[in-house]
Amino acid sequence: MASLLKKLGSFAAGATLLFAASAALAKPLTVGFAQTGAESAWRTANTNSMKSEAEKRGINLKFADGQGKQENQIRAVRTFVTQGVDAIVLAPIVETGWEPVLREAKRAKIPVVIMDRKVQTSDESLYACFIGSDFYKEGAMAAEWIAKNAGSRSKIVELQGTPGSAAANERRKAFADELAKNPALKIIDSQSGDFRRSGGKEVMEAFLKKHGKDIEIVYAHNDDMALGAIQAIEEAGLKPGKDILIVSIDAIKEGVQAVVDGKINAVVECNPLFGPKIYDTIAKIKAGEPVERSSYNVDIVIDSTNAAALIGQRQY
Numbered sequence: 278m279a280s281l282l283k284k285l286g287s288f289a290a291g292a293t294l295l296f297a298a299s300a301a302l303a304k305p306l307t308v309g310f311a312q313t314g315a316e317s318a319w320r321t322a323n324t325n326s327m328k329s330e331a332e333k334r335g336i337n338l339k340f341a342d343g344q345g346k347q348e349n350q351i352r353a354v355r356t357f358v359t360q361g362v363d364a365i366v367l368a369p370i371v372e373t374g375w376e377p378v379l380r381e382a383k384r385a386k387i388p389v390v391i392m393d394r395k396v397q398t399s400d401e402s403l404y405a406c407f408i409g410s411d412f413y414k415e416g417a418m419a420a421e422w423i424a425k426n427a428g429s430r431s432k433i434v435e436l437q438g439t440p441g442s443a444a445a446n447e448r449r450k451a452f453a454d455e456l457a458k459n460p461a462l463k464i465i466d467s468q469s470g471d472f473r474r475s476g477g478k479e480v481m482e483a484f485l486k487k488h489g490k491d492i493e494i495v496y497a498h499n500d501d502m503a504l505g506a507i508q509a510i511e512e513a514g515l516k517p518g519k520d521i522l523i524v525s526i527d528a529i530k531e532g533v534q535a536v537v538d539g540k541i542n543a544v545v546e547c548n549p550l551f552g553p554k555i556y557d558t559i560a561k562i563k564a565g566e567p568v569e570r571s572s573y574n575v576d577i578v579i580d581s582t583n584a585a586a587l588i589g590q591r592q593y
């Protein structure tokens with residue numbers, strides 16, 4: 278009798294263990310995602326990639342739209358910590374001011390993946406890894422294209438992205454560094470359009486009022502501002518891509534179409550479709566596997582030589 282009870286006991290223990298293991302396996306991952314906002318078509322594509330890939334993988338995604346404000350993103354990360362999510366993804370609108378909330382996540386042993394734009398921290402252990410694009414390279418590629426193709430044109434106006442964002446900071450610095458190698462090229466004015474189409478139009482209208490036909494080239498930190506600038510240039514009776522060269526970054530479908538139409542002369546790709554890479558990385562982190570500290574997407578230049586061939590393949 279005793280041996281039968283003993284056997285029943287060990288069977289029950291084994292069954293409980295098995296049940297617990299299968300329950301743990303079956304429990305969907307919960308990821309908190311603090312997004313920058315919805316300022317551009319690029320951002321919308323980025324959000325859609327994160328949401329659709331989570332759905333495909335059965336991941337429970339808690340999405341927070343920062344609406345362009347750092348304090349909203351900080352509040353969202355704090356909430357994710359309180360909710361005890363399995364991992365946090367942060368697309369930081371600006372580079373600084375994240376240490377306190379990243380420390381809270383670290384104390385709660387919740388890994389944070391920094392996506393898209395970098396953060397400045399004195400303690401790199403505050404986040405698990407960075408996955409994004411090399412904005413410095415993108416800015417350099419834009420300047421190199423201009424140096425090669427501008428001919429006698431030299432006077433540039435710059436539409437900058439969100440002040441304090443890594444994307445704007447690095448694209449501006451790289452472009453300026455490249456121009457230092459080509460002294461004929463000169464930035465005659467530079468202002469933020471906040472990565473927004475409306476911002477690009479308003480700033481370009483002001484530049485046209487101030488500089489008129491002096492403007493020969495527009496360097497826009499993203500396509501949405503370039504498309505806004507095109508509206509302003511056409512309303513001023515000028516031909517974008519001909520009277521004024523336009524070089525931009527992102528390569529959203531509408532931007533590549535503008536290259537096909539000859540209204541934008543070159544666009545540097547900055548792929549927003551991070552979903553698969555982000556969730557693969559989170560799976561590795563949760564399994565205790567090593568992940569790359571920083572990983573970057575590969576960017577290409579799209580201009581009149583390849584835009585028509587590529588437009589049909591654009592995914593965002």
Ligand code: GZL
Pocket residue numbers: 316317318319320393394410444472498499500501526527547
């Ligand atoms: C770049 C991203 C920038 C895009 C803009 O990775 O942070 O923000 O270039 C977007 O279109 O608004």
